[in-house]
Amino acid sequence: xxxxxxxPRYKIIEKRQSVAFWCNPISGHATLYWYQQIxxxxxxxxxxxxxxxxxxxxxxxxxxxxxxxxxGVDSTLKIQPAKLEDSAVYLCASCLQPGTGELFxxxxxxxxxx
Amino acid sequence: DQQVKxxxxxxxxxxxxxxxxxxxxxxxxxxxxxxxxxxxAEGPTFLISISSIKDKNEDGRFTVFLNKSAKHLSLHIVPSxxxxxxxxxxxxxxxxxxxxxxxxxxxxxxx
Numbered sequence: 402x403x404x405x406x407x408x409p410r411y412k413i414i415e416k417r418q419s420v421a422f423w424c425n426p427i428s429g430h431a432t433l434y435w436y437q438q439i440x441x442x443x444x445x446x447x448x449x450x451x452x453x454x455x456x457x458x459x460x461x462x463x464x465x466x467x468x469x470x471x472x473g474v475d476s477t478l479k480i481q482p483a484k485l486e487d488s489a490v491y492l493c494a495s496c497l498q499p500g501t502g503e504l505f506x507x508x509x510x511x512x513x514x515x
Numbered sequence: 516d517q518q519v520k521x522x523x524x525x526x527x528x529x530x531x532x533x534x535x536x537x538x539x540x541x542x543x544x545x546x547x548x549x550x551x552x553x554x555x556a557e558g559p560t561f562l563i564s565i566s567s568i569k570d571k572n573e574d575g576r577f578t579v580f581l582n583k584s585a586k587h588l589s590l591h592i593v594p595s596x597x598x599x600x601x602x603x604x605x606x607x608x609x610x611x612x613x614x615x616x617x618x619x620x621x622x623x624x625x626x
Contacts, residue, residue: 442606443615492559505560507558510556
């Protein structure tokens, strides 16, 4: 079974530039999450999708972050414009059944904002 | 506001001995708890979970203990193996949807 795929693995940009991350969840997993993990901290939920609908985006900084999952499969997370404090690993995760907590994570996309 | 806390950033244990990783939480509404393991340059992988209706769950070498009155859970690994060296995150949820993660404990098992 293929795991959660994310790209790019690494991205370096200057502040005020934009960046997009892509995630393809495990086939059949209706629930998809984007987490932000800043160095030395635990993952923090940015947004949760159930199929192509948003379940929770309360911690997404909507002035600069956006995410979509148009066809209920893969998803894109965009940051525009980026700030220095956005430097982090962006983790995508999916699960078959929300509530079990068994999330399957991708390898993450490491963003460095200079 | 950190609702899930792992106060030990790192832990070193000799191979074959017991590793005990601790986690504290503040939200009394949390009813489901998990541990994840993370190797460098990889995403976290699920290790073990426990519901608030239990106080212990065991899976092979891994056992999670939950003390609801103290709002504390711990992960025991016995015997510890070098391959267990990783960062361990605990996570908690009140709804089963949004999970709050701790800051992680880096475990080193010394051969």
